[in-house]
Amino acid sequence: MLLEIKNLHVEVADKKILNGLNLTIEKGQVAAIMGPNGSGKSTFSYVLAGKDAYNITEGDILLDGESILELAPDERAAKGIFLAFQYPVEVPGVATMTFLRTALNAQRKLRGEGEYSTPDFIKLVRETSAKLGVSQEHLRRAVNVGFSGGEKKRNEILQMAILQPRLAILDETDSGLDIDALKIVSEGVNRLRSPERSMIVITHYQRLLNYIVPDVVHVMSKGRVVKSGGKELALELEAKGYAQYTDEAA
Amino acid sequence: MNAEVRNIKTPAEQALVSAYEGVRAALPGKGAVAALREEAFNRFDANGLPHRRVEEWKYTDLRALMREALPLAAPPDAAAKAKAKDAGKIFASLNCRRLVFIDGAFVPEASDLTPEPGLTIGAMADALAKGDTLVSARVGQVFETDDAAVALNTSLMSDGAVIHVAAGTVLERPIHLVFASGETPSAAFIRSLIVVEKDAQAIIAESHESNVSQVNCALEMVIGDGATVDYYKATQTRGLHVASLLLTVGAKAAVNTFALNSDASLVRNQSFVRFAGEGSTGGLRGVNLLRGKEHVDTTMLIEHAAGHCASREQFKSVLDDSGHNVFQGKIVVKPHAQKTDTKMMTRVLLLSDEAEADNKPELEIFADDVVCGHGATAGALDPNLKFYLMSRGIDDKQAEALLIQAFIGETVEEISHEGFREAIMRAALDWLETRG
Numbered sequence: 001m002l003l004e005i006k007n008l009h010v011e012v013a014d015k016k017i018l019n020g021l022n023l024t025i026e027k028g029q030v031a032a033i034m035g036p037n038g039s040g041k042s043t044f045s046y047v048l049a050g051k052d053a054y055n056i057t058e059g060d061i062l063l064d065g066e067s068i069l070e071l072a073p074d075e076r077a078a079k080g081i082f083l084a085f086q087y088p089v090e091v092p093g094v095a096t097m098t099f100l101r102t103a104l105n106a107q108r109k110l111r112g113e114g115e116y117s118t119p120d121f122i123k124l125v126r127e128t129s130a131k132l133g134v135s136q137e138h139l140r141r142a143v144n145v146g147f148s149g150g151e152k153k154r155n156e157i158l159q160m161a162i163l164q165p166r167l168a169i170l171d172e173t174d175s176g177l178d179i180d181a182l183k184i185v186s187e188g189v190n191r192l193r194s195p196e197r198s199m200i201v202i203t204h205y206q207r208l209l210n211y212i213v214p215d216v217v218h219v220m221s222k223g224r225v226v227k228s229g230g231k232e233l234a235l236e237l238e239a240k241g242y243a244q245y246t247d248e249a250a
Numbered sequence: 251m252n253a254e255v256r257n258i259k260t261p262a263e264q265a266l267v268s269a270y271e272g273v274r275a276a277l278p279g280k281g282a283v284a285a286l287r288e289e290a291f292n293r294f295d296a297n298g299l300p301h302r303r304v305e306e307w308k309y310t311d312l313r314a315l316m317r318e319a320l321p322l323a324a325p326p327d328a329a330a331k332a333k334a335k336d337a338g339k340i341f342a343s344l345n346c347r348r349l350v351f352i353d354g355a356f357v358p359e360a361s362d363l364t365p366e367p368g369l370t371i372g373a374m375a376d377a378l379a380k381g382d383t384l385v386s387a388r389v390g391q392v393f394e395t396d397d398a399a400v401a402l403n404t405s406l407m408s409d410g411a412v413i414h415v416a417a418g419t420v421l422e423r424p425i426h427l428v429f430a431s432g433e434t435p436s437a438a439f440i441r442s443l444i445v446v447e448k449d450a451q452a453i454i455a456e457s458h459e460s461n462v463s464q465v466n467c468a469l470e471m472v473i474g475d476g477a478t479v480d481y482y483k484a485t486q487t488r489g490l491h492v493a494s495l496l497l498t499v500g501a502k503a504a505v506n507t508f509a510l511n512s513d514a515s516l517v518r519n520q521s522f523v524r525f526a527g528e529g530s531t532g533g534l535r536g537v538n539l540l541r542g543k544e545h546v547d548t549t550m551l552i553e554h555a556a557g558h559c560a561s562r563e564q565f566k567s568v569l570d571d572s573g574h575n576v577f578q579g580k581i582v583v584k585p586h587a588q589k590t591d592t593k594m595m596t597r598v599l600l601l602s603d604e605a606e607a608d609n610k611p612e613l614e615i616f617a618d619d620v621v622c623g624h625g626a627t628a629g630a631l632d633p634n635l636k637f638y639l640m641s642r643g644i645d646d647k648q649a650e651a652l653l654i655q656a657f658i659g660e661t662v663e664e665i666s667h668e669g670f671r672e673a674i675m676r677a678a679l680d681w682l683e684t685r686g
Contacts, residue, residue, distance in 0.1 A: 049637075049641045050640075050641070051637050051641075052633075052637075053633075072640065072645075072646065073637060073640035073641045074640045074641075074642075074643050074644055074645045074646070074649075076641075077640070077641055077642055077643035078643050082641075082642075083641050085638070088638070089634055089635055089638045091635055091638065091639070091652075091653070091656065092656055092660070093653075093655065093656025093657065093659045093660055094639075094652050094653070094655070094656045098652075099639070099642070099652070102644055102648065102652065103639075103642035103643045103644050104643075106642075106643045106644045106645060106648065107642075107643035110643065110645075142656070159642060163642065163643065
């Protein structure tokens with residue numbers, strides 16, 4: 001087991017968002033988390049990545065059996081957690097290449113690994129970006145500045161491919177993507193599937209799961225997992241909607 | 251009853267008055283120059299050091315800040331001259347012509363005086379003593395002001411650079427005025443004059459470094475019609491540094507200035523700029539990096555006296571600890587200066603709750619067909635940006651450094667000269683790396 005969430009309770013500005021969330025992610029597993037708006041999916045992704053402003057009142061998050069609650073976001077990243085943001089932020093003035101290199105080498109340093117040499121790094125980025133259709137021109141620009149929604153999402157997957165996390169959380173990676181971009185991004189994600197890498201795919205819609213086929217599907221409502229099942233659960237949700245679960249949880 | 255208000259002089263003011271009275275006869279220049287000094291001194295004697303009730307000095311109360319006036323600098327000794335070759339490192343990689351000054355005194359043996367066609371270099375002390383015609387025609391006349399710091403400089407000006415670039419001359423290399431100080435705490439009153447004639451091109455850099463001294467420097471610069479001048483000033487001084495730029499720009503000329511203040515204890519950088527001819531462009535930019543209890547004041551008066559000129563003023567300041575940054579920018583558009591186009595922006599990044607930023611942009615417009623804008627912002631680092639960087643494995647300090655670099659980079663990138671751009675960015679990165 002890679003990740004274990006135990007009875008997690010989280011508040012933001014005194015508002016309870018997560019209410020006793022329990023979840024286990026196996027090594028190499030791709031788990032989809034579905035649920036209606038406001039069910040706490042994005043909060044869950046931020047809490048995993050270590051964003052402050054979230055008050056964890058109860059419960060624990062264990063990675064390889066050890067609590068990560070006290071770790072800063074960069075330390076969690078070095079342990080292999082990666083969040084692909086629903087809304088990747090623009091970072092004016094910081095060139096994408098500088099950003100990628102700083103991040104990769106910072107993680108390697110924290111893990112006690114050597115830094116990438118410049119030629120090796122450039123080769124890595126060239127090869128990876130070509131597969132994702134990210135142009136050299138985009139790499140020269142500041143991080144996400146002037147990128148379209150689809151380009152930002154592709155840039156997230158590019159970062160994931162370069163940083164090679166053990167646990168990737170994809171927060172609504174399909175939102176704002178047209179069908180062609182969705183295919184490119186999904187293919188990028190699928191190339192990264194491996195027995196050594198787990199993924200949490202957060203989405204509203206079943207559509208993305210046609211491209212990234214999950215091993216398990218969890219349904220979240222009102223801050224906890226209310227139903228788990230195989231990939232067919234996503235199809236059932238598509239047909240019947242979330243109403244039955246929101247009622248159940250109430 | 252006599253209601254005349256007489257200021258009670260502070261010890262520093264008293265010391266400055268006696269310093270002047272003591273050296274008056276020995277200061278270089280007779281006749282008109284001596285009269286200029288006397289007139290300026292009388293103004294200083296009457297008004298004293300500028301203080302918070304003088305609007306332009308409201309945020310930099312020199313009377314309160316200057317507790318003592320250090321003795322006037324003695325001529326530099328051999329040890330100081332030997333050390334001077336290491337000064338001005340910031341621009342050392344740029345293959346500049348170096349002119350070295352220690353405690354304000356020109357040191358010819360440490361300077362590069364290789365002849366170059368169209369370029370004349372001299373020392374202000376000699377020029378004043380000899381009654382040099384260029385100096386007599388210009389000193390105190392480039393931009394007339396009743397500013398107290400300029401008056402004090404005029405009273406006590408001892409040495410500095412006199413540079414003349416003849417019409418049509420394109421200087422082979424940048425000129426770097428290297429200002430360093432000796433070991434003894436002292437005061438220097440530096441006056442320089444740079445005249446770049448019609449259609450000439452020059453790059454002038456100035457670096458100031460000192461441990462404990464008090465420097466009052468003034469640079470008068472005249473840019474002729476069609477001339478192009480880049481002017482860089484890097485100030486990394488302990489002690490007190492008051493600098494005045496008095497600049498007149500002719501027609502169809504281009505001027506770009508950039509000021510860097512980093513690890514500077516107490517700085518007042520004031521500029522008085524007049525666009526006197528039509529069709530010129532100007533870019534006045536700078537970056538201030540403050541920490542500890544440092545205080546940096548950038549004050550400028552930009553006067554558009556002729557039409558069809560465009561000026562851009564852009565300043566970025568990063569304040570850590572109890573740093574105090576002041577920006578006062580006043581743009582005056584005179585009647586008939588139609589089609590003036592100005593944009594002034596000052597942005598401050600606050601890294602600490604104790605830091606203070608005072609931003610005061612002002613516009614005074616007397617023409618009706620102009621485009622003038624100004625803006626001022628002050629704020630902390632965006633936590634969402636920081637979280638994004640950290641979620642990729644970049645630690646807290648490095649994430650902040652990247653964001654700060656990005657913040658100042660926007661202004662540094664405006665420097666068109668690659669070498670100066672890189673030198674200034676390098677100095678900024680050095681500052682970031684030593685951030686506690």
